[in-house]
């Protein structure tokens with residue numbers, strides 16, 4: 239395995255407020271990394287920092303050794319980052335097709351077509367390409383957000399609470415798709431999760447965040463009930 243993503247002493251700000259503090263970790267190619275912690279500790283900020291969406295960050299973030307600091311979000315996407323934001327960020331007045339095509343603008347090869355993979359794994363989207371995205375259910379919108387991120391052709395898929403607000407049977411379905419993308423197609427995943435069960439099932443490793451800092455990092459087997467109790471219960 240080789241290092242895909244490297245965070246070296248990263249501090250990230252909204253205005254003058256430090257949210258992530260001296261954040262360091264490495265992620266290997268093919269890894270599924272779960273980011274855990276209570277509400278408000280900085281998990282979304284971690285995702286936004288990777289994408290260059292916070293007001294300022296210091297320290298170094300590298301993907302395959304290439305420095306991302308100072309690069310605009312659309313440039314970062316072309317290095318192989320697909321982002322599924324919390325709340326999904328679907329454009330309601332656009333069709334399913336148009337929403338997926340948005341992802342292709344950040345493709346390294348600039349091909350303006352929906353990749354076959356996006357439709358193969360989400361048959362509902364394939365059958366409803368001309369439907370207005372605002373009419374989709376929560377679970378279908380999440381599929382659409384994942385398809386749009388996959389249209390980038392990512393090496394890493396960043397998923398912020400992918401199972402939030404979704405019915406249990408769809409949570410299972412999305413979990414299976416993420417597992418396939420990771421284990422069969424080799425796409426690395428970083429996901430924030432409130433469902434410990436999903437994290438344990440999908441994750442190879444974890445980062446526990448508290449108050450903007452990494453308080454534990456290791457293989458998922460090391461995420462003990464005691465750690466969960468200490469850093470996740472209110």
Ligand SMILES: Nc1ncnc2c1ncn2[C@@H]1O[C@H](COP(=O)(O)OP(=O)(O)OP(=O)(O)O)[C@@H](O)[C@H]1O
Pocket residue numbers: 252253257275276277278279280281282283284324
């Ligand atoms: N745009 C913003 N401007 C200023 N402060 C912000 C902004 N977004 C988040 N924060 C603050 O940054 C801190 C971390 O928030 P963040 O959303 O990263 O946490 P989180 O761990 O993802 O929480 P949740 O699980 O509730 O999504 C919080 O104190 C929050 O109030």
